[in-house]
Amino acid sequence: MNTTATQLQTIARLWPDLTEALGQPATVASFGLGLRGYLAALEQHDIAEAAALRALERSPDQLGTRPVPVNLRIMDTMRAVEAALHETATQIAAANQHDMRTSHPHRWHYTGQPRGAAWTALWLAARAEGVFWPGRALTEPQQRHLRHVATESLRRVETALDLAHGTRELAPEHACACGGRILISGGAGNQPVARCRQCGAWWTEGGVVAA
Known part of the structure; x- marks a missing residue:
């Protein structure tokens, strides 16, 4: 199997784990949480301190802090990966997709609502493997760019999930x-x-x- 396609499929498979981790910020600083959890715990501590300082600067009617409902490190990773995948898919479609007015399940709708990251990763995996679609096969420069995006995106995902050293x-x-x-x-x-x-x-x- 194409290495790039494998990496993109792995991103799609791990995306639900990122979504789950997004709503579970660490609450205690302990090495037992694992490297990702420990660093996230330190991050949450810093956020709490910053929120407390901001509260002191507010007027009395603005006092009070709100808890951070998500893990910011996970959120940043998801945003960066999703943006990279979507931009790559949009570029490929704009350059290679045939101008067909009829709908087709393999077409990339790059002028409407963005697709989810997992769906986009699988769409790009199909392009990397040369699966038939209403468009031209990727050029060598496009393959190289997609390979770089897939490698870097998977690295970010695995790091966020504590799957990489x-x-x-x-x-x-x-x-x-x-x-x-x-x-x-x-x-x-x-x-x-x-x-x-x-x-x-x-x-x-x-x-x-x-x-």
Whole structure:
């Protein structure tokens, strides 16, 4: 099977998982949540602090904070991937789709309401595999562009769902007691580990392992 098509089909398969994760922001900071959950928990903590500061700046009749109903990291990922897929499909249709006035199930309606990300990913997968449609086959430059979009989109999705190993340096406000920056690594089912880049201390979900 075409690698690009496989990646796009995987995106479509994982999209419901992203949708589910969108409404489940982390509420506690714990390494046991996994790398994605731990970073999301830190994000939620920062959001809460920012909301509290904004509340102090408001007039009395505006006081009060509203909870963040979604996981912002997941939402940003979904928006970026959906936009990339939709734009790619629109470009391909505009350049390759035959000018037919009759409806056809394989046509891309690029002038109306955008399709969902999963549907768009599957439509692009069919184009990558050369499945018959009322349009010309993709050119080599189009195939290369689609391959890049598929690879980058899947990377984003897998990272958001903690399916890929990753490393990230935390912001200064989450520094070690010595003042050094903390590096978090984990994901893909591995236990997240934190390490101070200055003093060398490192932690797991069980606490400080070495200092």
